[in-house]
Amino acid sequence: MQAEIIAVGTEILLGQITNTNSTHIAQGLAELGIDSYYQTVVGDNPKRLATVIEIAAQRNDLVILAGGLGPTKDDLTKQTLAQYLNVPLVEDAAAMRVITNRFEQTGKVMTANNRLQALYPQGATPLTNHNGLAVGAFYQSPDSADFLLLPGPPREMTMMFDTEAKPKLQAAYGQQSQIYSRVLRFFGIGESQLVTELQAMIDEQGSVTIAPYAKTNEVTLRISAQADTQAAAKAALDHVETQIKAKVGPYFYGYGDDNSLAKVVINAMIKAKLSITAAESLTAGEFQSTIGGVPGVSAIFPGGFVTYANAAKHQLVNVPQATIDQDGVVSEATAIAMADGARAQLGTDAALSFTGVAGPDALEDQPAGTVWIGLAYRDQPTIGKLYHFAGDRQKIRERSVLVGLDLLRHALMADHQL
């Protein structure tokens, strides 16, 4: 079983965007045990697209086309494929309803070209687009290669590939032994340090493979086992997970691709019925916005404060003017006073505070990246901790938010709430 990925998009050929779609699909193929020996990129040009489809179909059992399913004149992928397969395009009624509803909801006029997004090659199985309007398709052919049609925008493509296409590929090309995998999430350890700690295990690569993947500010490990039954896979994965945790356990915080430090921490707070607020200076609301993204947070989060200017720190969360004058705003005393002041205002169980230098300029003679984070938690003494983060303004702010969440996670663990 051998597949080729063809990314369709002139933006990729011009270097305007990087072809991350092919990376994602390639990872999925590797997990399914489908070989892939070639990848191609071609522009939004039907003649050249037809030639690469021809070449790919000759040298593979499955050809995956990503991009060019949209409503514009440039989007010609499915028309070109239908011509190659010599089948007409037909309408997916469910996709058409979604498109019609979307335009009705937003009160905008639906133009004719939007109908194109509901079409797929006759004989294929349409694939739902959960993050957009263009339908995908899986076409199985008795006498040529099979084809998978995916949209180009990465958010649409990854969702459709993971939830719609992968199960169908697995069913169609069913291996006897399947690959089962589990994602472990770590915070507070870099990828290279994690790899160094686990080097011997990674080199071994027995029946369980260990693949580290660095995301912004955190690292995940995907551990995968090829096994005949789910029980056998679980036993193998459990064994390796125990070995991993023996080495880097303190940095582990949760499982799953669709998880985050915020989800783990906020769900624990909701479960323990512990309320939270925050006073944010350099992060300017990013901590509160992050926890606001977790469904159900309203049960424990009444609101909070963005105290960017010095005067606002005094006015909104009662940081004593003397503290600001004597210690400065980038200080332990101010971080503690902000956390205590915010908690006192809203009567919550916990409060976080963030004060520091996001950059690019220094503040109070302290360089960009200097950040104090305060935590008031139940009956514990309120603490302020100093950090020095590298990177640009946005990186420093993101890192501050995550470190704040990790401080709270440790407080919850010490309190046996996590």
Next chain:
Amino acid sequence: MQAEIIAVGTEILLGQITNTNSTHIAQGLAELGIDSYYQTVVGDNPKRLATVIEIAAQRNDLVILAGGLGPTKDDLTKQTLAQYLNVPLVEDAAAMRVITNRFEQTGKVMTANNRLQALYPQGATPLTNHNGLAVGAFYQSPDSADFLLLPGPPREMTMMFDTEAKPKLQAAYGQQSQIYSRVLRFFGIGESQLVTELQAMIDEQGSVTIAPYAKTNEVTLRISAQADTQAAAKAALDHVETQIKAKVGPYFYGYGDDNSLAKVVINAMIKAKLSITAAESLTAGEFQSTIGGVPGVSAIFPGGFVTYANAAKHQLVNVPQATIDQDGVVSEATAIAMADGARAQLGTDAALSFTGVAGPDALEDQPAGTVWIGLAYRDQPTIGKLYHFAGDRQKIRERSVLVGLDLLRHALMADHQL
């Protein structure tokens, strides 16, 4: 003049790394005015590599191979190319000296395979590797395509391409006419509607091409002109930009790949010395966090409020309890009271408020996506506007923030501050 990029590396095919090398080279080709209609990825396999070299050489004037120049037994790119060209590999004395010195300096034993890194196809011009040991090469052929050999590690490749290869490509292929481009940014119009409005212009595709690209919640148009001089390109781009603005001008807000609605609006506020605050319910600090990302915002942003719970709306920004009881929190009256209350607290020139239903659940019998945005601006009457946004929790919140920025942008325009 037409070139194809072939990235060589099994890691790319397995999805372990993303093919950023091709992005970088593609950008360089576009800058040199060299067309590129295809990109290929192939693994470290000499037979398959030979077939893709064959295909690429047939359909191009220049083939760029990146990767597989290292010292391991997997690295076979130049051996395969030399075989295709029917020339031997010869040693670059300068590169060999660097390799020998490196091993002497570090006191490590140089193994025989390291010598491989100094070899290049006879007849080519060797290219110095400033960040590594493997030499590159530029091979000009009278009777086949030309070839450029580059190393795989991005740090080595980008340095060699930019400093060694690009000047040689420019010299070899003469002063090509170059591509100049400009990015126009739009908000409040979907990609398909924008394309419909500009269809005739896009179809024309004269000397200036128009390429729409949808990002999350906004659309950009890249207009590109191929011209011999920068002045000629500027005139052509100006002409097309004027035509575009005649059709969709009200949605245009700025230029550039590295720009955003927040930057445009906040920089105008900074220039006009107009201060701002916000009271956020469903967005939970995301508006303030977004404007907090713009350097220099501290001059006009003292801070603000996250008023998630009903009680916090009353306590922090003085929304009258009667308003909450009679109109509900998802209402025009509450949105206006939040904006007015936040502004009164901090004495700013403007204030935005966000109250609505982020979902997944309904609130006050109103469905997810129902959002009221309030704007208090200088001496204008405070307004509250109702929106219905589609999508999940995160999309609804992001969309709310951008629409709030756009409301402020329109107020600034009406006030001749933008």
